Amino acid sequence: MAMRLITKECEPTLTDQQVIQFCRDGYMELPSAVSKDITDRALDYVAENPDYAVQPVPLLNESWFTDGLIFAPVVAGAVRSLLGAGFGLPWMLANHIGKCPDSKPLGWHVDGGNMHTWALNYLQVFCLMQDTTEEMGPTEVLPGSHFILGQSALVTHYGAIRGAKKCVGPVGTVFLTCYPIWHRRSKATATGTTRHLFKYNYVRNSPPTRDWIIEPDFNPGRDTKAFSHLQTGATMLRRNKLDNYDAAHMYLWLCGRQEEMRYVGGMAWPMLDDMLDGQAEEVYGAPPSLSTTPDAWRPEAPLI
Structure with a gap:
């Protein structure tokens, strides 16, 4: 049976300056965008269904999950601003599990199938499933690296890079990222806990156009x-x-x-x-x- 792309309609919520910020940095942070009730329920599902712990894809068929996490209003409005009308919803879902402590960080890399281009047809998204601190070995991204032509084999040897951003914050914080951005799991020094990070993608389903919020007091031709x-x-x-x-x-x-x-x-x-x-x-x-x-x-x- 052929897969049918499920799409979403909603109003854009980002401004010109926020769209430019995403273009510049390659990521956007949306603090506490998903409620703790939703993340707790999703983690309960993972604990009760070990066969789907790493790829809890069946959650995408649950309305409480799609409405509360995939369609969370703050997230949906930002995605609509960047990917346009009728954007496509995730059909895959990964749970990155980080056991603490872990003294060895993952190497810097870009995910497979990446393209270094000015076009934005995908958003790679990370959702913090619990309050996440630096000690828990969070994912970190390198702002601006989405424009650097470097495959994983060429960047994995780098260690700490000045300006890297650790994806930390309260439960339900969402990070929208450009697909080819450099990222890695950092070193975990916490003990007695396991970090969970849900990862998924949205896709473009319409031609790009400037239909987000236009700020009357901001001129991108001048500012x-x-x-x-x-x-x-x-x-x-x-x-x-x-x-x-x-x-x-x-x-x-x-x-x-x-x-x-x-x-x-x-x-x-x-x-x-x-x-x-x-x-x-x-x-x-x-x-x-x-x-x-x-x-x-x-x-x-x-x-x-």
Whole structure:
């Protein structure tokens, strides 16, 4: 029997700045998005059904689970903003079980089937099934690494990396991530406990378009600081500020305007606008769809 993609309709809840933040960092944290009643019930199922402890896929057929975790309003609205109308729901579900203590962290890796692209057709999602601390050896992700072309065999030897983000927080916290982001299980020093992390994916089922919440007081053609990794406190991972350009490219792809992306270089969009100091309404070379002068001449430059 052929699998039928189940889809979801809801309203987008993210703003332009939040969408740009996801493009820049490759992940988004949604604290306490799922209620403890749902996570406790799911863990009870895992304990009572050891054959499905690692892949509790039957939970996807339970309305209390899909309504409370997969369709949790905060999560669904964010997913709708990033993957568009009628996004596809998970058909696989994994439970990453971390026994504590464990002195050896897992190597950095990207999951199989990843593609390094500005297109966003998948979201890889982690849900904390209990209050999770650094001592429990949580998953950690490397912000910005979703743009770095590096397969697992080339990155697994790295140890601690400055700027890495540990996925910790209260029970029910959800992390939306870009599928090719570098991640690993960290070292666990806690004792007498077992960590559970549910992992699943949503998929795109409609063309990208800028139909999330548009902020009237924010202009992505002018307010280019939002694209910079300098806003997160993490160091840039590559030379020549390519992180800024890739974040802007993904944002334009999500707007359905990828053809407008040009690597003009120099101080052109999307470089930082500090030097403008109110002297201009927009950054040189801003994409027409984000510009106050959409018909103005723009420099020729290659797509990257």
